[in-house]
Amino acid sequence: MTPSDVKATLSFSDGSPSMDLPLYKGTIGPDVIDIRKLYGQTGKFTYDPGFLSTASCNSTITYIDGDKGELLYRGYPIEQLAVNCDYLETCYLLLYGELPNEAQKASFEDRVMHHTMVNEQMQFFLRGFRRDAHPMAVMTGLVGAMSAFYHDSTDINNPEHREIAAIRLIAKMPTLVAMAYKYTIGQPYIYPKNDLSYAGNFMRMMFATPCEDYKPNDVLVRAMDRIFTLHADHEQNASTSTVRLCGSSGTNPFAAIAAGVACLWGPAHGGANEACLNMLYDIQKQGGVARIGDFIGKVKDKNSGVKLMGFGHRVYKNYDPRAKLMRETCHEVLNELGLHDDPLFKLAMELEKIALEDEYFVARKLYPNVDFYSGIVQRAIGIPVPLFTAIFALARTVGWIAQLNEMIGDPEYKIGRPRQLFVGATARDVKPIAQR
Secondary structure (H helix, E strand, O other): EEEEEEOOOEOOOOOEEEEEEEEEEOOOOOOOEEEOOHHHOOOOOOOEEEEEHOOOOOOOOEEOOOOEEEEEEEEHHHHHHHHHHHHHHHHHHHHHOOOOOOOOOOOOHHHHHOOOOOOOOOOHHHHHOOOOOOOOHHHOOOOOOOHHHOHHOOOOOOOOHHHHHHHHHHHHHHHHHHOOOOOOHOOOOOOOOOOOHHHHHHHHHHHHOOOOOOOOOOHHHHHHHHHHHOOOOOOOHHHHHHHHHOOOOOOOOHHHHHHHHHHHHOOOOOOOOHHHHHHHHHHHHHHHHHHHHHHHHHHHHOOOOOOOOOOOOOOOOOOOOHHHHHHHHHHHHHHHHHOOHHHHHHHHHHHHHHHHOOOHHHHHHHHHHHHHEEEHHHHHOOOOOHHHHHHHHHHHHHHHHHHHHHHHOOOOOOOOOOOOOOOOOOOOOOHHHOOO
16 A cells, blocks of 8 residues: 555644645545544544544455445456355455365365354353344354354464354354244254255255255245345445454454444344335235335325335445346246235335336435345245344355454554544532532
């Protein structure tokens, strides 16, 4: 990372001396102004709530251009990866920087699929939760507990430990999600089967029972694999920033990833696809397709408090590229399962049509996003709504790990320590209780 010849000059109207700030150019995307010496030279901080204008790190992993609707993993467009590669190839790319050749792919798949079983005691740990606990509450506990079960790979500064922790997390997350699901419905846990694909194995652990053979449906397995790929990483979002900040203290990888799971649970982040399906259920209860006009009217009325979930995106001011790919998968799955006439999916497709054609939504670029379609696909496959965010966490684990490893390897990395603009009381004396 070398500074540009161009400098940014910061001047003050109060007579304080101006200062030159180095400018860095990325390979693509906006230039950044280096403010690291600002406080030392001026005694001033910058103020940026939510860090919306602040680069917290330099990264080579994921690039998003929200205006163009572009998402690149290590330079490869998501559209090409989703069509030409499976999830484990995408994992390899995110972790190691290049797509695997045949031998590398086979070796990586073998390593991952031979780490899919979890310590048998995890079952007893799971029993401590209520049966009706939210799956994300369970997942936060289970992932954090991995550091107790796999304490031989908890040194974040040891590359070998980070490597085995990465493989373990990617391999075991599907097993843990499926166990959390089986626990809530009172069915026996299904052990992983290493001769199935990553997504196929997950589907079997979710939906098989010991009383009959389970044959994964190729269309549904492909849909699941695509959900994983599209959610694998998304640059410095809230949960990824949480993982980086947590990991910057030197804590173990399992704890850092558990922090990411906890952050992802929020309805403004990973919980969006759950919120989207709940919105569809609410419209369905009020009369379904016949009442959709009333619902849209309320969405357009700022005073109604009604929000359209699953449309628009914080970053993408264009059609989310992941949504285009998920839309294809959505229609493929609904056709395969013969669900186009199901009232809920009919309602979803009608809502999609309105959002793509209605001037109000088009003008505001409120296109259906990836959460809208992935929620519908998961519901069609038979995954209960509360489990959606846990599946998102499963998919995003590899991105979190790649980002964490990149941070540890960055010579400039320090423990995170944001500053503040303090607007509270100045120093004052404590009065005796009788005088307060």
